[in-house]
Amino acid sequence: MMKKTLCVAFLAMMTTSALAEPTLTKGKISFAADFAAAPNQFIRTDGQKDGLNVDMCGEIGKRLGQEVEWTNLAFPGLVPGLQAKRFDSLCTAIFINPDRLKIMNMIAYVQWGEGMMVPKGNPGGISCEGKIGVPASYNACFDGLAGKVVSVAAGGTTNKNLQAQSDRMVAAGKKAIDIRAFDSNSEAIQAAVTKQVDAAYLNDPQAAYYISTSKAPFDMAFTGNAANRLAITTLKDNAELANMIVKALEAMRADGTYNKIVQKWGVAPVDAFVLNPQ
Numbered sequence: 001m002m003k004k005t006l007c008v009a010f011l012a013m014m015t016t017s018a019l020a021e022p023t024l025t026k027g028k029i030s031f032a033a034d035f036a037a038a039p040n041q042f043i044r045t046d047g048q049k050d051g052l053n054v055d056m057c058g059e060i061g062k063r064l065g066q067e068v069e070w071t072n073l074a075f076p077g078l079v080p081g082l083q084a085k086r087f088d089s090l091c092t093a094i095f096i097n098p099d100r101l102k103i104m105n106m107i108a109y110v111q112w113g114e115g116m117m118v119p120k121g122n123p124g125g126i127s128c129e130g131k132i133g134v135p136a137s138y139n140a141c142f143d144g145l146a147g148k149v150v151s152v153a154a155g156g157t158t159n160k161n162l163q164a165q166s167d168r169m170v171a172a173g174k175k176a177i178d179i180r181a182f183d184s185n186s187e188a189i190q191a192a193v194t195k196q197v198d199a200a201y202l203n204d205p206q207a208a209y210y211i212s213t214s215k216a217p218f219d220m221a222f223t224g225n226a227a228n229r230l231a232i233t234t235l236k237d238n239a240e241l242a243n244m245i246v247k248a249l250e251a252m253r254a255d256g257t258y259n260k261i262v263q264k265w266g267v268a269p270v271d272a273f274v275l276n277p278q
Contacts, residue, residue, distance in 0.1 A: 029064060029241075031057050032071040032078055033092035036184035037153075039209040039265050040093040043072075052205075052265035056109065057091035057232065059257055063248035074183040076155035079103070082233065088241060090233040093203055095157040097228075101276055105242035106231035108274045109249060110267045114158050115223035116141065116150075117192060117200045117207045124148065124198060126221035138225045139168070147175035148198040151191040154181035161226050162201045192218065205267055229270055229277065242275055249273045 033041045033053055041051035049070060061068035071087050078090050083103065096106050118126055128140035142165040152159045159181055166177040180197055182188045185206050192200040193216065200207070204223045211218050234242045250273060252258040262269045 027067055028069055029061050029066040029089070030069040030071065030087040031061075031089050031091040032073055032081055032087040033090070034075040034078065034184055035070075035072040036074070036186035037093050037203075037206060038186075038213075039205055040203075041091075052110070052261065052267060053091045053093075055261045055264070056258075057089075059252055059261070060091075060232075060245055060248045063251055064244055075153055075185075076183065082235060085235070088234065088238070089245070090231075093156075093206070094231055094233065095228045096231050096277060097157065100231075100233075101278075103236060104231075104233040105236060105239055106233050106276055107242060107245055107249070108229040108270050108272075108277050109232055110262055111227065111229040111270055112204050112267055113224040113227035114161060115202065115204045115207055115225065116145075116221040117189070117202055117211070117218050118198070118221045119192075120217040120219050122219055122221050124221075126199070128222060130222050130224055132224040132227045135226070138222065139165075141222045141225075142166075142177070143169060143174060145177050145199065147178070149178040149180060149196070150199045150201050151180045151182060151188040151197040152201045153185045153188050154183055157226070157228065158201050158203060205265065208266065246273050246275055 035041050035043050035049065039051050041049065041053045044050050058068050071081070073081055078092060078094070081087060082090055096108060100106060113132060116126060118124060124144060126141055126144040128138055130138040130141060146169055150162065152162050162177065162179055166179060170176050180191060182191060185202055188200050188202065189210055191197045199221070207220060210216065232245055249258060259269065
């Protein structure tokens with residue numbers, strides 16, 4: 001009877017261990033991203049995936065000895081997809097905030113701010129003396145958008161921050177910003193290209209990458225607002241994988257690979273790969 005009990009206990013322990021393992025036990029790690037968000041991640045004209053996160057998480061996969069599998073999904077569907085366990089991790093342009101920290105492990109790995117892409121010459125005169133880390137210093141820029149139509153990607157921090165500015169302006173007796181939210185950054189940019197909107201509110205590197213590669217007639221009225229760290233994420237119950245990713249990033253920094261990737265894509269590095277920063 002004792003032998004039988006020990007055997008059952010051992011089998012139960014093995015089963016529990018197997019269930020607790022991330023899909024890395026299958027020799028594969030699955031990342032998800034919105035591939036309509038260059039330079040973070042995008043599809044080249046030859047059909048190949050490219051960008052900051054393709055390089056970064058592709059290298060993480062190599063360090064973990066795993067084959068990398070990508071899922072391309074519009075931004076609003078990424079967190080629900082992770083919660084449904086369709087993939088192991090989000091490796092996309094997702095900012096760290098308290099609400100997301102409640103449901104995900106978030107590993108800070110790069111940082112940037114948000115800015116306003118406007119027609120060349122900035123005909124609307126959108127300007128302010130914005131200073132990174134001083135939110136109120138950007139208010140004058142947003143005030144210049146009262147009554148204007150501005151595109152933004154739905155479901156992200158840019159949308160939330162733009163709405164907050166519009167709400168502040170209304171409370172101060174100014175006209176609201178007419179916010180047009182699209183499923184992806186590329187659609188938000190396209191709305192500006194086709195003159196459906198007066199400006200597009202985007203993450204700085206995305207806007208700068210689009211302007212530099214397309215030579216389109218746009219300028220950045222301002223950059224650096226709401227500067228924040230971006231994260232690679234896992235579900236809360238997959239802390240094991242989150243810690244493995246931290247170790248892979250630390251190894252990449254130690255041998256110079258991390259710095260090469262951030263310099264290649266024009267983003268700012270972080271001083272430390274903090275898991276769940278407050």
